[in-house]
Amino acid sequence: MELLYASSVGVLVSCGVFLILRSRTFPVVLGLTMFSYAVNLFLFSSGRLSLNQAAVLGTSTEYADPLPQALVLTAIVIGFAMTAFVVILAIRGRTDLGNDHVDGQVPDTKNHNNDNNNKVKV
């Protein structure tokens, strides 16, 4: 179980990082979502993985650590809010800048100009 769990977290992180490094906002948002899934899974495992154990004290002799579960809940809620915000921001960026590139301009391969003032297209 540990191997499966660890590798799924690893695959999610690597997919997430790959997508975050893309140049369009939509893959970046997807990458952020995947990354936060991976983080939630990872955070959950910090209380150690166990089977058939309740997180409530007093109902059994063996119990799972309840704290990471609470932490994951908090992290999921915050992650949702932040994803919603970044989606809205990406849409606004698409309308304001006229394209969905993270830099607000699709780079011109011939004449690569890094001047910030020239990057914003109307």
Next chain:
Amino acid sequence: MTQHLAFLPVLLPMLAGVILLTSLFGKNITSRRVTSVVLSTITFLVSLALLLKVQADGTQVYAIGEWSAPFGIVLVADPLSTLLVSLTALLGLVCVLYASAGDDEKGSFFHPLVHFLILGVNGAFLTGDIFNLFVFFEVLLIASYALLMHGGDKRNTRAALHYVILNLVGSAIFLIALGVLYGVLGTLNMADMAQKVALLQGDDVYLAKIGGLLLLVVFALKGALLPLHLWLPNTYATAMPVVAALFAIMTKVGVYSMMRVYTLIFGDEAGELSHMAQTWMWWFAMATIAMGGVGVLASKDLRKLTANLVIVSVGTLVALVAVQTVEASSAAIYYLAHSTLVTAALFLLADLIGRQRGEVADRITAGPPVAQPRLLGVCFLVAAIAVIGMPPLSGFIGKVWLLKATLDAEYTFVFWPLYLLVSLAILLSVAKAGSTVFWHHQDSLIESNATESAEQSRVHPAQLAALIILIAGAPLMTIFAGPLSEYAIGAASQLHDFNNNINVILSGGH
């Protein structure tokens, strides 16, 4: 009532934000402004009351819901955190006052957002639980995202997108670090973690080290330390100046977290892991100072100049944190208060100067003269002397103190020349900026309609009051340098007093 005082700097801004969000005021902007100013004044007064109480009775530990540490979440109000809370509340008051002159109408919900930001920052300063620190970071970040977009244009959207994506990745890394640390230490209370770090054995030591250094990455991102500082100049320069002035406290949250985590948890008593981040912080801080100096020289407008000054001040603070002695920490505390006030003042000044110069705005080129050269010139002179660190103002005291504090540090032969060279760079560019803006006029532009618009954009009384409060910080911090430095030394020695910290926090303040 007084036993709940430690919680009020977090609770009051939240209530203020909620009250200002309601439709109680309808479209009546004046009553909303008055309420906002009054509420932020109350927050400031309560923070001061907490500061006095901490001075009189020692550290206050507030266990939320009566769940005592390490099981529940505690708020720890010690001299350092209460000083920063008061500073935040003051800055919030000033920004609300300044924005009441008209900036708050350029977008929606300015006042509630400012109060929510203060809630997040105060919470981050007061909390004694590292997961709670994450939560308050998120609170202040989401408020800052929205404030960044306030009254923004297209360039603003781009800067905000970068800022949001970077910070989301930062939050994810923060959670990974917390997961690693919780998995190894089994606790999230900072005092309890500090106790358990020393007991680690075998591979757990390396895991804890990974967790601790991942935290450094996160704090470096929030504080804008060198490889992760690139978001700052664009973000601060495209945000509205009043928002940028408020953001002056936000990089300090990162620095403060470093101070806490690497002095308390990974400090003197951490066994194998003691001072593990010191070398990293030291060299990255140096590089940040150098980079900030280059940025200051290259800045083409006043807002970018100030943003680069923020980077220099962050580098300086982190270098002081890396030294990890009582003297360096007390110098850092004094310098932190000074640099926050002065950079905020410079952002506001850049805004006022920009408004009075028509289309040239705050660019450092010859243009139409400002409408009120005496007022703005004197304010700029005071702020410039303070930020450069020339005698007689607070910057000079801070600079001498921090040079003295780093005298015995390991690599001081790198720090001193570098810091003094960068100070020279700051002196040159601020002097050039000031003389160009106030003395070099382009005659062809004077006759145009610039004078009319300049007449309209004379400094509003609320703006003037806000600016004066900030500018007055520099002379006041000089006049009261004695009590202030004593306070800073007291706060720093408490920060470094490991056993006292642990005992006070884990016993619930008794």
